[in-house]
């Protein structure tokens with residue numbers, strides 16, 4: 001029985017988010033194990049193929065032309081450069097290359113043709129290819145699909161209510177329209193957001209309401225912690241705590257059991273113990289490489305060392321996203337949850353003693 005729900009309310013999600021931490025971790029880990037291999041983590045390499053000079057005003061982004069940051073802009077990368085980077089990423093364990101261009105939207109013409117060629121080139125390396133290029137028409141989504149694009153990233157960033165406080169040059173609806181255009185092709189959707197931008201908990205829940213209501217839900221949901229960059233309007237915001245990240249990851253896992261939850265920006269501020277807690281809470285994907293577009297990220301070799309320490313394996317490319325775990329005889333907690341999914345009933349009130357009762361019955 002599928003546990004996927006599209007009618008989560010903000011109140012229900014807040015209730016999950018505010019569950020006592022040990023209960024929240026237990027619930028999230030239980031659901032995670034039911035739908036995914038808990039020892040496998042997908043590794044993506046993010047490559048900035050066109051940096052800086054963006055006409056948009058996303059308050060967190062150093063690539064916006066209007067902010068005075070010290071990032072070095074560059075024109076669209078050559079296909080051969082992208083291929084070399086993809087080969088490097090593959091040899092260090094990445095199964096996916098995600099190419100980001102600082103554009104408001106994709107324009108048909110030689111630059112888009114060059115991106116299509118990059119997609120074809122990486123595809124031939126037997127790697128998944130993802131792009132994040134801004135707004136996209138349905139026709140452009142189909143052209144990317146024909147070139148072999150596996151996923152398109154387009155983050156909702158935050159709740160619809162808080163969106164205008166973060167970005168004024170486009171509307172929340174524009175994001176949904178692009179996601180809708182991607183869905184009309186056979187490209188999978190990667191869409192998540194950023195916490196720590198001054199939003200309220202209600203906004204985190206509101207973003208998850210919007211993501212869960214998508215049908216189908218995104219195959220991949222990146223959870224980023226704001227990395228404040230000098231020169232951007234958010235430069236002085238204090239970093240979010242690890243507890244906020246763990247709660248956000250766990251809540252995302254519970255409300256979107258089949259999706260891949262991607263631990264994204266902000267990992268440099270997290271200890272290995274903190275990251276391990278996020279993996280336990282249901283994160284099963286990371287971005288690798290020393291840079292996430294323009295912000296710092298842990299070194300690949302450090303990540304592989306962490307994987308070794310935690311007994312995690314990088315996921316092979318083109319692995320089906322949701323892999324229900326076989327329920328083993330005697331594993332009564334999982335049996336009871338698969339028969340009666342705790343989170344799948346609209347209006348379900350959380351019973352804090354439910355797990356204890358399930359254990360007592362075993």
Ligand code: SF4
Pocket residue numbers: 054055056057058061062063064101102103104134
């Ligand atoms: S997040 Fe993307 S759209 Fe927004 S300013 Fe940065 S590059 Fe431009």
